[in-house]
Amino acid sequence: MTADAVPPQSARSAPDRLLAVLAAFDHDHPALSLTDISRRAGLSLTTAHRLVGALSDWGALERDASGVYHVGLRLWEVAALSPRGLALRQIALPYLEDLYEATHENVQLAVRDGSEVVYIEWISGRSAVGVHIRVGARWPLHATGVGLALLAHSEAAFQETYSGKPLARFTPHTITDPATLRRVLAEVRRSGVAVSSRQVTDDALSVAAPVRGAGGSVIAAVSVVVPERDAQTPALIPAVRLAARGISRALGWQPEPS
Known part of the structure; x- marks a missing residue:
């Protein structure tokens, strides 16, 4: 399932919504505004803001000076543990x-x-x-x-x-x-x-x-x-x-x- 083809927000669990935020990023979309994340993840702006905040606090996402979000270094550190990575x-x-x-x-x-x-x-x-x-x-x-x-x-x-x-x-x-x-x-x-x-x-x-x-x-x-x-x-x-x-x-x- 792509970031542009997601089920309604109400049909997804909290982990699903959290993963949808991360799945909004890909090679064609490495930098996203909060509005972009909301749209691509199929979430309301309020929900996206809350989840992006939690992910940013943990280090999975990083926000630059212009307000655009990128995948954070913490997520890369975890991914580096993959035996196939x-x-x-x-x-x-x-x-x-x-x-x-x-x-x-x-x-x-x-x-x-x-x-x-x-x-x-x-x-x-x-x-x-x-x-x-x-x-x-x-x-x-x-x-x-x-x-x-x-x-x-x-x-x-x-x-x-x-x-x-x-x-x-x-x-x-x-x-x-x-x-x-x-x-x-x-x-x-x-x-x-x-x-x-x-x-x-x-x-x-x-x-x-x-x-x-x-x-x-x-x-x-x-x-x-x-x-x-x-x-x-x-x-x-x-x-x-x-x-x-x-x-x-x-x-x-x-x-x-x-």
């Missing part, structure tokens, strides 16, 4: 930097959140292809390399449910056929890498590999994104696999003996 980024960063040095292209680290992939780290190549990605950005799983890597290693029931839903199209090359998606996911599991060509933009190709946690389950994915016209996919695959394996080992994963 900053903690994972810190462990993965040396391997992402190595992957960047090997390719000088865009390098990404992402996790799955429901039916979407969320990017938690991104290193931009100096002369790399432009991508519609930033830290915190979300994309449907089927449309990106990291998303395909994560989807392919998710629960079988979730894969089937996801494949059966309408699949958003971004270019003529985006996978929108359920049978095709199932075949692609099977190939990702067989090969250990996901290759996504021109699915989000017509000029980009990504190669992604899964990252495993200590228990062996896939918890993230790492990828490199290159210009499609210059892509040397076979040469990229070992580098991406090496980065994913390094992160996995740093997280405590031990591969089974051959």
